[in-house]
Amino acid sequence: MNTLSVGDIAPNFSLQNQAGETVSLQQALTHDPVLVYFYPKASTPGCTVQAQGLRDVKAQLDDLNVTVFGISPDPVAKLAKFADKQALNFTLLSDEDHAVADAFGVWGEKKFNLDKIA
Numbered sequence: 001m002n003t004l005s006v007g008d009i010a011p012n013f014s015l016q017n018q019a020g021e022t023v024s025l026q027q028a029l030t031h032d033p034v035l036v037y038f039y040p041k042a043s044t045p046g047c048t049v050q051a052q053g054l055r056d057v058k059a060q061l062d063d064l065n066v067t068v069f070g071i072s073p074d075p076v077a078k079l080a081k082f083a084d085k086q087a088l089n090f091t092l093l094s095d096e097d098h099a100v101a102d103a104f105g106v107w108g109e110k111k112f113n114l115d116k117i118a
Contacts, residue, residue, distance in 0.1 A: 003105035010036065011103035015071065015093040018079040023069070023093060032065040038106045042074045042082035042092075051088055058089045071095050 004010065014024040028034050037054070039047040054061075054068055061068060068090035072079070079092040093100075101107035 011100070013095075013100040013103070015095055015100060016076050017094075018076060018083045018092045020076050023091060025069075028067050028069070032067045034067045034069060035061065036069045036071060036104070038071050038101050038104065040072065042072055042078050043085070047072070048082075048086060051082070051086055054090060055086065055088050067091070069093055071100060073098050073101070 010025060012024065012026045014022050017023050025034060025036070035054075037050070039050055041047055051070060054070070058068065069092075070088075070090065071093045073096050074082070074094060075096060076094045079094055082088070083092055095101055098107045
């Protein structure tokens with residue numbers, strides 16, 4: 001898996017948002033800086049807390065003209081339910097085949113360090 005490093009150019013992508021509209025990174029970057037984050041599954045405890053945290057600081061991000069994209073392998077319909085239930089105020093994108101996550105180097109099996117579990 002190739003991961004991005006500081007200074008690397010992010011791979012461009014076009015994905016459907018929670019409303020079924022196509023959104024591209026290149027188009028968004030022509031206007032504002034973009035914060036892209038990946039999460040494995042909508043409505044799971046950790047992913048919900050992460051999304052709520054971004055929702056809660058969205059006004060501060062807006063002050064900096066930052067566009068937020070949350071990307072997961074969930075289908076569009078599930079993203080719409082997640083965004084509605086959590087009152088999310090930013091764009092969720094569906095990467096069902098995880099091609100974008102692969103391109104960013106963030107898709108892979110979860111690994112546990114059993115030495116640190118006590």
